[in-house]
């Protein structure tokens with residue numbers, strides 16, 4: 738049987754990099770997507786190869802339709818098919834990001850990537866959308882200062898993908914969502930800590946924040962197992978009450 742192939746967007750660091758390592762450890766050839774940090778993506782690839790896994794760096798800004806088309810064409814040429822697509826790349830909190838950026842990245846780019854990837858995805862293929870509780874439960878629960886555009890746009894991205902779920906199911910493609918509380922030690926939580934320390938402390942008061950490994954494990958599980966729930970929640974049990 739051919740080695741399964743997964744594209745993990747935004748895998749040059751953080752949660753995406755850990756998902757890439759876990760999928761590779763499970764025998765998948767992982768395409769480690771990055772926007773601009775080629776050196777970091779190559780280090781993730783080297784680490785996977787050193788551990789005996791298969792991986793390749795795959796640069797493309799997912800907001801750039803032409804770059805996404807070129808990436809998918811290259812995947813088609815090299816592998817014929819894409820078995821797993823992990824929609825992990827996200828943003829909007831960056832200093833100086835223009836106001837429309839969060840929606841372009843967290844909604845529009847996600848939907849376009851799925852649409853363009855479909856010709857490579859056969860029945861049995863899986864798509865996983867990675868989100869945060871602060872976005873998944875938007876607008877029903879409070880969000881940290883400065884995070885609202887990200888919460889709104891990631892919620893809109895999730896809604897757009899869920900609207901496509903019946904059409905995906907018709908093609909035999911599963912769509913899964915994995916939502917996490919603030920994840921300990923990540924750059925996003927460090928940024929939030931600066932903007933709104935009380936919101937981070939409030940989450941820590943509920944329970945220890947989940948680790949990158951815990952969150953990535955559930956994302957990898959959703960990507961690999963056909964019986965994973967439609968939505969998996971990691972941490973933040975109080976959100977579910």
Ligand SMILES: NC(=O)c1ccc[n+]([C@@H]2O[C@H](COP(=O)([O-])OP(=O)(O)OC[C@H]3O[C@@H](n4cnc5c(N)ncnc54)[C@H](OP(=O)(O)O)[C@@H]3O)[C@@H](O)[C@H]2O)c1
Nearest residue numbers: 747749751752772773774798799826827868869920923925
């Ligand atoms: N951190 C948390 O507390 C937390 C909690 C719950 C859910 N999540 C979700 O988990 C996912 C990953 O979060 P993270 O904290 O690991 O993120 P992160 O550290 O900010 O990493 C973002 C990754 O996305 C890439 N990226 C950004 N814009 C891109 C674009 N336009 N095209 C392609 N790649 C792009 C970056 O690549 P470059 O390095 O090349 O720029 C980087 O690899 C996100 O969906 C986030 O919402 C995070």
